[in-house]
Amino acid sequence: MSDFGPGRLSAAAYFGCVALLTALGLGVAAWAHPAFLHSSLQTMGLEAVPHAAPGSFYVTRIAPLFDARCLGCHDDTRAKGQLRLDSFAAAMRGGRDGPVIEPGNPKGSELFRRISLPSSDDRAMPPSGKTPLTADEVTVIKLWIASGASGELRTIKGAPRPVVEVKIPESDLAAVQKQRAPLAAALKQLQARYPGVIIYESRNSADLEVDASLRGAAFGDGDLAALLPLAARIVRADLSGTTITDAAAPTLVAMTSLTRLRLAHTKITDKTLVALVGLKSLKSVSVVETKVSDDALAPLRQHGVATYGGGNE
Amino acid sequence: MSDPRKEHVLVWDIPTRIFHWTIVVLVAVSWFSADNGYLRMHLWSGLTLLALLLFRVLWGLLGSTTSRFTDFLHPPRKVMAYLRGHEKSLYAGHNPAGGWMVAVMIGVLLAQAVTGLFSNDGLHFTGPLALWVSDDVSTRITGLHGTIFNIIVVFIWLHVVAVGFYLLVKNHNLVGAMVTGKKHPHLVPAGLNLSFTRLYIALLLLALTAGIVAWVFFQGVP
Numbered sequence: 001m002s003d004f005g006p007g008r009l010s011a012a013a014y015f016g017c018v019a020l021l022t023a024l025g026l027g028v029a030a031w032a033h034p035a036f037l038h039s040s041l042q043t044m045g046l047e048a049v050p051h052a053a054p055g056s057f058y059v060t061r062i063a064p065l066f067d068a069r070c071l072g073c074h075d076d077t078r079a080k081g082q083l084r085l086d087s088f089a090a091a092m093r094g095g096r097d098g099p100v101i102e103p104g105n106p107k108g109s110e111l112f113r114r115i116s117l118p119s120s121d122d123r124a125m126p127p128s129g130k131t132p133l134t135a136d137e138v139t140v141i142k143l144w145i146a147s148g149a150s151g152e153l154r155t156i157k158g159a160p161r162p163v164v165e166v167k168i169p170e171s172d173l174a175a176v177q178k179q180r181a182p183l184a185a186a187l188k189q190l191q192a193r194y195p196g197v198i199i200y201e202s203r204n205s206a207d208l209e210v211d212a213s214l215r216g217a218a219f220g221d222g223d224l225a226a227l228l229p230l231a232a233r234i235v236r237a238d239l240s241g242t243t244i245t246d247a248a249a250p251t252l253v254a255m256t257s258l259t260r261l262r263l264a265h266t267k268i269t270d271k272t273l274v275a276l277v278g279l280k281s282l283k284s285v286s287v288v289e290t291k292v293s294d295d296a297l298a299p300l301r302q303h304g305v306a307t308y309g310g311g312n313e
Numbered sequence: 314m315s316d317p318r319k320e321h322v323l324v325w326d327i328p329t330r331i332f333h334w335t336i337v338v339l340v341a342v343s344w345f346s347a348d349n350g351y352l353r354m355h356l357w358s359g360l361t362l363l364a365l366l367l368f369r370v371l372w373g374l375l376g377s378t379t380s381r382f383t384d385f386l387h388p389p390r391k392v393m394a395y396l397r398g399h400e401k402s403l404y405a406g407h408n409p410a411g412g413w414m415v416a417v418m419i420g421v422l423l424a425q426a427v428t429g430l431f432s433n434d435g436l437h438f439t440g441p442l443a444l445w446v447s448d449d450v451s452t453r454i455t456g457l458h459g460t461i462f463n464i465i466v467v468f469i470w471l472h473v474v475a476v477g478f479y480l481l482v483k484n485h486n487l488v489g490a491m492v493t494g495k496k497h498p499h500l501v502p503a504g505l506n507l508s509f510t511r512l513y514i515a516l517l518l519l520a521l522t523a524g525i526v527a528w529v530f531f532q533g534v535p
Contacts, residue, residue: 007482014482018474073434077456080434096348 035082035093042089052088052151061162062144065137066091069126088151103149106142115141136160171204179206186229194219198227201235207257210237221247231255240264240286249275257281264288264309270296277303284308321495322505324405326377328515332369333491336362336422340465347462352438355429360441360526363426367522368515369419375518377509379406386412405501411487414475418468425465428458430529441530 009017030037041047052058066074066085073080083095091111094100100111107113115133117124126132133141143156183206190198197215201207208230212219219242227234231254239248240262249272252261258279263272264286273296276282285300288309297307339362346355373382385407387395394400395409407415431446432455433439443451479485490496 007480007484009481011478011482014478018477022470077452077459078434079459 033082033096034098035095038093039090049089050092050151053154055154056151057144057147057153057156057159058088058149058151061140061159063088065133065141069131069133069137072126072130092149101145101149104146106145109145112138112142112145134163136163173204176204176206183208183230183233190227190230193226194223198230198234206233207235208233210234210239212242213238213240213262216241217243219243221245221251224248224251227251228254232257234258235281236260238262239266240288242266244268246271248272252276253278255279259283260285262286263290263292266290268292273297273300276300320498321493322405322498322501323494323509324379324496324501324507325491325494326380326509326515327494327512328368328372328376328519329380330491330494332365332372335365339365340422340469344462352434356438356440359426359429360530362422363430363529364519364523364526366419366423366426367525368519370423371518371522372510372515373419375510375514378507380510382416384412385409386416403500403502405496405505405507411475414468414472418472421461421465421468425458425461428454428461431455432458442532445532 007014030040038047042049052063070085072078074083074085076084076086079095081095081097083100084090084093092099092101094110097110100109100114102108111125114123114125115138119128119132124132140159143159144150144153147153147156180200187198187208194212194215197212197219198208198210201209210227212223215223219239221244224239224242224244225248228251231251234255235257237252237255237258237260241264243266244263245267246269248268252258252272253275255261256279259281260283261276262285265288267290268287269291270293273285273287273292276285277299282300282303282305284306285297286308287297290309292310294311297310301307339358342358343355343362346352346358372380378384385404387409391400392409392413400409406412430440430442431451433443433448433451434455439451446454476487479487485500
């Protein structure tokens with residue numbers, strides 16, 4: 001064969017052949033990988049991109065499942081098997097071997113087949129080591145496909161109710177102990193002096209609760225003043241029926257974390273109530289059977305504090 | 314009657330030719346193994362590719378005349394002139410356009426091999442250095458690994474189209490030359506004086522790059 005001189009094809013003929021072969025190659029790729037074809041057409045705007053409607057069954061029930069269980073491998077960065085499940089359009093396009101969802105036919109849908117396989121099967125999805133779908137989740141996907149794999153349908157009869165996961169924050173007991181430490185000595189002393197009057201709000205808290213109502217007339221201004229070292233930690237105080245007077249106002253004002261205060265059946269007057277306006281955490285005050293006027297409660301109400309009793313009761 | 318093959322001029326050394334065809338095989342193996350989930354195979358083909366690419370970079374500095382970057386990387390103006398047909402010089406090795414194609418291909422393949430080191434498949438397989446970076450970074454690099462693959466496919470297409478153009482339109486059999494190492498004397502400059510680096514130097518360089526890759530690999534072994 002000659003290694004130089006004129007070639008067998010003109011440049012135009014050659015590039016015509018290249019264009020033809022490239023188009024043929026892309027056609028074969030599109031035939032072998034329909035998802036690639038649809039993705040290309042949708043990207044070029046030659047094919048409508050299917051969308052799921054807000055509030056649809058897909059959006060509320062299916063997408064969260066795909067998100068939690070499948071996107072680790074089937075999102076835009078990994079797309080194992082060229083399958084993406086990060087959008088309705090991508091899920092409906094399918095993967096390398098074609099669509100994985102056949103609307104109306106769960107058993108004919110590769111996606112359903114894979115999630116239904118026993119975990120011992122190599123083809124099972126999610127693969128071993130990943131959190132498997134629950135029986136209810138598999139049922140939800142099955143019913144969705146059986147109902148036509150719609151992006152519009154809002155409810156599907158018989159679909160198991162969604163499981164709402166409630167997360168209770170773990171308590172940090174070490175942190176609570178650390179917060180309680182500075183109060184411990186004073187609290188111990190006061191608890192010995194006033195049994196049952198002052199306790200922690202809960203086992204996970206360093207905040208305090210005061211209930212002097214059971215001591216009644218035996219609990220007066222001097223006793224309340226004794227709580228002053230712990231005042232900033234007191235969040236609830238029930239002083240109903242005690243003999244406290246307006247002289248208790250400075251101690252009450254020192255309770256800067258106070259949220260609920262009960263002063264029913266006491267001798268406090270408007271003077272004390274006016275002083276309470278500065279307590280930013282206060283949510284409710286009870287002044288049932290006191291001489292407190294409605295005018296004195298008005299500023300508290302303006303700050304969003306619920307009031308009970310007073311001049312208008 | 315004399316044997317026409319004797320008239321041909323040796324332009325490509327053995328290491329460059331072996332490198333070229335091994336790369337062809339390894340890219341195919343990497344493609345196949347990634348597509349079919351044979352990730353151990355993918356790992357080893359990738360590591361071998363990396364060692365060979367590093368070797369090729371060193372060979373581009375220390376190898377035979379036609380393998381050196383200084384021989385085939387020409388200024389852009391010369392490349393444009395060549396592509397427009399204004400540059401009629403003969404080149405023993407890569408022509409100005411082909412030279413840059415080789416350099417870019419080496420760069421893209423290197424980027425692919427390096428990103429592969431940090432990639433993961435989201436299941437049980439991670440590249441040797443994937444644990445050096447956060448899961449998020451590894452996932453992003455994995456995405457990049459996939460994108461670079463698409464770029465490689467485009468370059469392979471371009472490479473094949475160019476080689477076909479030379480074969481069918483210009484009647485230059487570049488494939489044959491990359492197999493035998495020889496070109497027809499009418500296709501090389503007159504008075505050509507090529508130097509060929511000794512084979513043992515190629516073997517030493519290959520041992521060095523294989524050692525580097527092995528060292529990198531073992532960095533990722535807990």
